[in-house]
Structures are given as C-alpha cells and as structure tokens.
Amino acid sequence: xxxxxxNNKETRVSLKEAVLQGLAPDNGLYMPEHIxxxxxxxxxxxxxxxxxxxxxxxARHLIGxxxxxxxxxxxxxxxxxxxxxxxxxxxxxxxxxxxxPTLAFKDFGARFLAGLLGYYARQQDKEVTILVATSGxxxxxxxxxxxxxxxxxxxxxxxxxxxxxxxxxxxxTLGGNITALEIEGTFDDCQRMVKEAFLDAALRxxxxxxxxxSINMARLIPQMFYYFRAFAQLGxxxxxxxxxxxxxxxxxxxxxxxxxxxxxxxxxxxxATNANDIVPEYLSSGTFAPRSSKQTISNAMDVGNPSNFxxxxxxxxxxxxxxxxxxxxxxxxxxxxxxxxxxxLKNDNYILDPHGAVGYLGLKKYQQTNTQVTGIFLETAHPGxxxxxxxxxLAQELPLPDKLNAFLSKEKKxxxxxxxxxxxxxxxxxx
Ligand SMILES: *Cc1c(COP(=O)(O)O)cnc(C)c1O
Numbered sequence: 001x002x003x004x005x006x007n008n009k010e011t012r013v014s015l016k017e018a019v020l021q022g023l024a025p026d027n028g029l030y031m032p033e034h035i036x037x038x039x040x041x042x043x044x045x046x047x048x049x050x051x052x053x054x055x056x057x058x059a060r061h062l063i064g065x066x067x068x069x070x071x072x073x074x075x076x077x078x079x080x081x082x083x084x085x086x087x088x089x090x091x092x093x094x095x096x097x098x099x100x101p102t103l104a105f106k107d108f109g110a111r112f113l114a115g116l117l118g119y120y121a122r123q124q125d126k127e128v129t130i131l132v133a134t135s136g137x138x139x140x141x142x143x144x145x146x147x148x149x150x151x152x153x154x155x156x157x158x159x160x161x162x163x164x165x166x167x168x169x170x171x172x173t174l175g176g177n178i179t180a181l182e183i184e185g186t187f188d189d190c191q192r193m194v195k196e197a198f199l200d201a202a203l204r205x206x207x208x209x210x211x212x213x214s215i216n217m218a219r220l221i222p223q224m225f226y227y228f229r230a231f232a233q234l235g236x237x238x239x240x241x242x243x244x245x246x247x248x249x250x251x252x253x254x255x256x257x258x259x260x261x262x263x264x265x266x267x268x269x270x271x272a273t274n275a276n277d278i279v280p281e282y283l284s285s286g287t288f289a290p291r292s293s294k295q296t297i298s299n300a301m302d303v304g305n306p307s308n309f310x311x312x313x314x315x316x317x318x319x320x321x322x323x324x325x326x327x328x329x330x331x332x333x334x335x336x337x338x339x340x341x342x343x344x345l346k347n348d349n350y351i352l353d354p355h356g357a358v359g360y361l362g363l364k365k366y367q368q369t370n371t372q373v374t375g376i377f378l379e380t381a382h383p384g385x386x387x388x389x390x391x392x393x394l395a396q397e398l399p400l401p402d403k404l405n406a407f408l409s410k411e412k413k414x415x416x417x418x419x420x421x422x423x424x425x426x427x428x429x430x431x
Pocket of ligand 1: 105247249251252301
C-alpha cells in the first residue's frame with residue numbers, strides 16, 4: 001500500500017515515510033492509495049471479536065504488508081488496552097472515548113503513533129523529534145504516549161494561558177524526552193510555527209523532524225477502530241446509524257469517513273462545531289473561509305483552519321453535493337452547549353463535557369428531522385478534564401478521577417517563547 005499527497009497524487013510514499021514525515025514535502029496530507037471494503041465475514045462476526053482483535057483486522061486490511069503482522073499486532077495490543085463503551089443517554093448513545101491514560105480520545109491516535117514511530121525509529125540511526133502543536137488534549141496524549149519511547153523526543157507547543165491547568169499539567173510535568181514550549185500567542189500560531197519548521201531546509205537537514213498532529217496518517221488509523229467497536233456493541237439496534245462528531249481539526253470525522261469506505265454502514269455523519277464554524281459554513285455555502293480561531297468553552301475545538309479539511313476534499317473529489325450526502329454540518333454557541341449540559345444531567349443523569357455536548361447538540365438537531373435513526377455521539381473527553389467549566393455550568397462539584405489528580409501534584413516545567421518562527425528555529429537548532 002502506498003500513500004499519496006493530497007497536493008499531488010503522483011507523490012507516493014510507503015507507510016514508513018508517511019508516518020515519519022507527517023506532512024508531505026509539498027505541504028499536502030498523506031492518504032492511503034486504496035480504501036476497499038472489508039469482507040462480509042468480518043462484519044458478521046464483529047460482535048464476537050475483542051476490541052484489539054477487530055482493530056488488528058481493520059488495520060491489517062488497510063496497511064497490512066507495510067509492516068509485519070506480528071509487529072502490527074503488538075502495537076495494537078499495546079494501544080487498545082482500554083474500552084470504548086457505548087452508554088445509553090436518553091434515546092441515543094454516548095460513545096465514551098475517554099478511558100485512556102489522559103482521558104481523551106486522542107490517546108488512541110497518540111499511542112498507536114508512538115508504537116509505529118518507535119518501531120521505525122529503531123530501524124534508523126537518527127533520533128526522531130516529534131513536533132506537536134496543541135490546544136490542550138493533543139499535547140497530553142502525545143507526551144504520555146511517547147514518554148520513554150527509545151529513539152524519540154517530543155517538543156510540545158501550546159498557547160500560554162489558553163489551556164486548562166489540568167491539561168497543561170499533563171504535558172509540562174513529565175520531563176525525560178518531553179519538552180513543553182509555552183507560546184505567547186494562539187493555537188493557530190503554534191500550528192503555523194510547526195508547519196514552518198517542517199518546511200525549513202536548515203531544520204530538516206539537522207533534525208529528523210516529524211509531527212504528531214492529526215495531519216499524521218498514523219493518528220487517523222486507530223480512530224477508525226472505535227467506529228467499528230460502536231457497531232459491535234449496538235446489536236439489534238445497528239441500523240440507520242448516525243455518528244455525531246464534535247470537530248476541531250476534523251481528524252476524528254475523517255477517520256469515520258474512511259471507516260465508512262472500509263464498509264461500515266454509517267447512514268450519516270454530523271460534523272458539529274462550536275463558533276469556529278468554517279466547515280459547517282462550507283457545507284451550506286460551498287465557501288471555505290479559514291480565519292482566526294475564536295475562544296470557546298470547548299477549547300480543544302477552537303480551530304480556525306482545520307487541517308484535515310484537505311483530506312475531506314480529497315475523499316469527495318472536491319464535490320460539495322457528494323460531501324453533503326455523507327456529512328451534515330451544524331455549529332453551536334457556548335450558551336447552547338451549557339444548556340445541553342444542564343438538561344442532559346437533569347433528564348438523563350449523565351455528565352457531558354463541553355466537547356461531547358457539542359456532538360450531542362448536533363445529534364439532537366439532526367434527529368429533529370430524521371426521527372428514526374440510531375444516534376451515537378462521540379464523547380471525546382472525560383468531563384473532569386474541563387473541571388472549572390463543568391463545575392460552573394452544572395453548579396456542582398466534580399470529583400477528579402485519580403488519573404488526573406496524579407498529574408496535578410507535579411511541578412510544571414516549560415520554556416517561554418514568542419510566536420515568531422525564528423525563535424523556535426534557533427531553539428531547535430541548538431537542541
Ligand atoms: C481534539 C479534540 C476534539 C476535536 O477533534 P478533531 O479530530 O481535531 O476534530 C474534540 N474534543 C476533544 C476533547 C478534543 O481533545
């Protein structure tokens with residue numbers, strides 16, 4: 001299997017190159033050359049397979065041949081060590097993706113990427129430097145996924161003062177092969193600086209740089225697994241299934257779209273955003289207008305120029321009506337998000353985090369005109385990760401899970417930096 005760049009289909013690389021490079025040299029994103037449906041017996045037996053087993057079969061179907069079966073199986077067994085349970089909430093389901101070590105869905109992508117990169121890093125002499133821009137959850141998932149992985153070191157860029165204390169502590173207290181850069185600027189600044197670093201010849205010559213943002217194809221692969229896992233848990237309910245996905249960089253949604261191309265019978269995807277509504281706007285008007293991100297209470301989705309949009313265009317050959325057939329876009333205000341959190345606690349006794357709440361709102365809006373569907377929203381983080389907001393909105397105390405408490409007691413260590421690329425560059429050159 002080869003991977004092509006969304007900017008030039010003639011640019012072909014192996015899985016190893018796609019994973020090690022992250023972004024293609026022409027600034028495009030890598031996509032698998034072939035995405036064909038899994039065979040019928042796979043789906044027939046889906047509910048009998050364990051989560052790691054079905055994940056292995058999905059991955060092997062997509063990238064088998066690029067990595068020995070044994071190695072792939074080992075990486076998956078080390079990635080999928082926790083469940084993605086489907087929990088009934090009123091008349092729909094929450095797919096809980098927060099049972100990993102940093103309590104957000106990004107653990108899936110980060111752990112798989114760490115496994116794969118670690119595997120490839122062992123085959124070469126130069127240490128791999130992973131650069132990652134984060135609005136919160138990516139940094140913690142990647143830092144924890146890569147902590148003490150031989151042959152790798154991680155540099156996390158994050159916007160100073162714009163991530164919660166709990167999030168910050170999860171990637172600034174680890175030490176070892178993890179360094180945190182506190183940037184005076186926005187998440188978009190961090191993302192731009194990382195992109196500039198990849199395009200910088202001097203840096204590329206000195207360091208083996210790669211990315212762990214959702215632009216890296218290896219992040220997307222394990223995010224397909226839990227769409228299958230959700231189906232496996234539905235039993236007799238598994239018809240007319242719609243997934244509502246709270247979106248920022250649209251990696252999670254893109255993984256779902258690929259899962260559908262792998263044969264998963266999804267009726268519709270709902271792309272739900274906060275005020276950063278660039279993609280819903282595109283879906284309704286055909287105009288894609290990236291802009292500066294706005295700050296909201298679902299801050300891991302405050303993205304003004306969603307990086308995976310290039311992959312979405314590629315999957316639908318830039319054909320808007322075709323994309324609209326698979327994806328419905330909605331956006332919601334912070335006020336609507338808060339109201340949903342309050343109502344779901346009152347009516348269904350379930351605590352939503354602000355991101356899951358946006359997904360929930362998207363599902364409910366879709367169901368107003370599509371009443372017969374089986375609705376699943378992705379609950380992308382444990383509400384405890386956004387303790388301040390959740391406690392204020394729900395006017396009640398939220399006990400922190402032990403996994404989070406353990407981070408809070410540790411000391412933060414960061415390096416402060418402006419949002420100018422030059423500073424990052426000189427830092428990395430003498431790294
Ligand atoms: C990153 C993140 C999202 C957005 O996911 P994308 O794949 O970037 O669209 C949603 N919710 C939470 C909690 C996140 O951390």
